[in-house]
Amino acid sequence: xxxxxxxxxxxxxxxxxxxxxxxxxxxxxxxxxxxxxxxxxxxxxxxxxxxxxxxxxxxxxxxxxxxxxxxxxxxxxxxxxxxxxxxxxxxxxxxxxxxxxxxxxxxxxxxxxxxxxxxxxxxxxxxx
Numbered sequence: 001x002x003x004x005x006x007x008x009x010x011x012x013x014x015x016x017x018x019x020x021x022x023x024x025x026x027x028x029x030x031x032x033x034x035x036x037x038x039x040x041x042x043x044x045x046x047x048x049x050x051x052x053x054x055x056x057x058x059x060x061x062x063x064x065x066x067x068x069x070x071x072x073x074x075x076x077x078x079x080x081x082x083x084x085x086x087x088x089x090x091x092x093x094x095x096x097x098x099x100x101x102x103x104x105x106x107x108x109x110x111x112x113x114x115x116x117x118x119x120x121x122x123x124x125x126x127x128x
Contacts, residue, residue, distance in 0.1 A: 002033040051094065058092055067096035076100040076124050083125050100124050 005012055008031075014020045015029050022029070055063060066086075068074070074082070079100045086093055 064093040
């Protein structure tokens with residue numbers, strides 16, 4: 001868990017105690033936080049500033065945030081369908097996108113973090 005005992009004692013107790021949620025854990029649970037990211041390259045920070053600047057200009061509660069997490073994988077076809085659905089919805093959105101995987105999802109999970117910088121133009125999304 002990305003936390004520490006003094007910060008979230010009740011949560012840690014809940015996931016480690018077999019009488020609460022601990023019985024659902026598939027292995028030992030350790031509090032090892034806080035895990036923090038290192039400083040990103042300047043180019044990536046500039047991209048984040050653009051996103052945050054755009055977000056600040058939108059009406060309150062008007063933007064949908066989509067993220068499937070580090071283990072969330074989908075095929076290129078599924079990604080295109082989701083992109084078309086988002087476009088047709090006419091809703092503002094920010095979508096955290098990972099490169100599509102046509103292989104087993106568990107293999108994709110173990111390859112998380114490998115690849116581009118996250119701010120490059122991708123060729124697996126439809127135009128628009």
